[in-house]
Amino acid sequence: MKIFPCFLVMATLLLVSAVELKKRNNHMNNFHQHFEIYNPKGLTVWYPKSPETVEFGVAVLLNPSPNSHIHHCYVCLNTTTASYGKFIIHDDNAVIRPKDYLEYQLSFRDSRGRISIEKGEFYVAGNRIFHRQEPCSSTTNTSTTKVELPRAASLQENINLLENIVNDVFHRCNNVTEISKNLYLNFRPAPNLDPRKLYEFTLNELQTMLPTINWNNALVHTFYYNDGVGFEVKNHIDKLKVLKLSRDFNRSAIRDWDDLEQSMNTSDNNEDYNDVFSSDSILP
Template identity: 40%
Template sequence: MKRSFVASLCLVAVLLVLCICPLEAGRHRNRSHRKSKRDTGVHIEIYHPKGVMIWYPQRPGMVAFGIEIYLNKKHMVDDEPVCDICMNTTEVSYGKFILRNDNAVVRGGDHLMYNAIKQKVNGSAYVMKSNEFYVADSRIINTPTECSPNIRSQSEDKPSNVQTLKEDISLLENIVYNTYQHCNNITRTSKKLFLNFRPTETRLDSKELFKYTLSSLKDVLPKMDWDNVLVDAFYYDDGIGFEVKSLIDKLKALQMARNFVQLTVNDLDEFNDSSDDDNEIDTYTMRYD
């Protein structure tokens, strides 16, 4: 009697196992099917204010990947609209085909359709996946615009670039204003200026005079890049005449010199125009080449 009872229990246990196993197997198959159906393999990242990146994993026998993106063309009558974003590549990075367009503009609410194109080793190409969706705002990634904390902390001890730019802008505005005020009185404009002092040695050659002038100008107007601005130096009256690279350099030096109580740097054109003699500037020049 005991044996028959034990046998009955074993039979019931086996039947239960056989019933449960197919159910669990079916559940795993359904989960796997749903996952593979959702995983298209095409990954699209949209950036604000602009830019898109698409990537697809490299598959066996796949040599190229491309994509055609159509924006807000859902109701177009044309059967073959021109794609707004068209890209393809044969390069593989980290096991992926990566496509990027930094100028593409995709906004929240846009209707986006795409065709993902796959090319195989034998040269055949075909659309392996097509999809469409409305772009959600939450899907758009904001590109970083602020500097990292480390960069900001390193630049705290340095002069502000913004302040430097403001000073340059203010200086240029003053130059333009003063030039405009006096433009009707200008009869001749050169790139020559006058330094109202000279070395005690009266017979410096041209190279020595150039070095002396360069050093003096660096002391008087240190904000100017005299190593690149100064072109020539020569004796003139009781001081030194010198030439700069451009008219802007001349106007900039004159504007800076206005801050001095005693004008050290002057416009050589005004000296020449105010003289009784109408000769050229070089008449007064004593250069030692």
């Protein structure tokens, strides 16, 4: 009579073990979309920036022991800087291999100081690791070897060069006296906002509209203009980039402030011309 209960207990244990094994196997092939792991070393964790989030943090446990209550954080970093609409955290010294087990915790702090947490875990799949090319060995004397600039500095040099090229093109154009860095946002804000609130309103609208642009760095100044908002960007490259990207979003949402000014001036001149040559002013 005791055989059936024993059999039932064993069947239950086997079923639980099978479910757990299947779960672990699924985790083996899982790879969190916001993690980029590099070989031989390096880890990047990114997350899209929302308008209300001001700080992003990540804590990673590497192969934590299930029997230990004390775990050492393998990567613990945070940032308040967003680039191209994303928070990006790098650890160039993290060494992670295929089949490693990662537990992670992502934290988000908003402008009111509230913190939200997102937790997860996964096993690292070997086919999802990015391979970095090892630098080639060189026999060149170290005294004559040029030190390569960091990637960020190199990019900034290219931006400065493009900015100078654009400025030269602008100055060589005929009938162009000055090209501003201003644009026009065709969104009507609340009236009588102070400069800070008008800036925040414009910043939120632009971040929602074109999140790939780092508006915290690009947006310089805002001001009321007609029924919308005029805003100044950092340089002419930013202005051309905004105009290009806004065409895919909504062609009339963002316009060149210089074109509107020229149009208004032309309209005013036409009105003056019509006043001078109106029928009432013609002598009989």
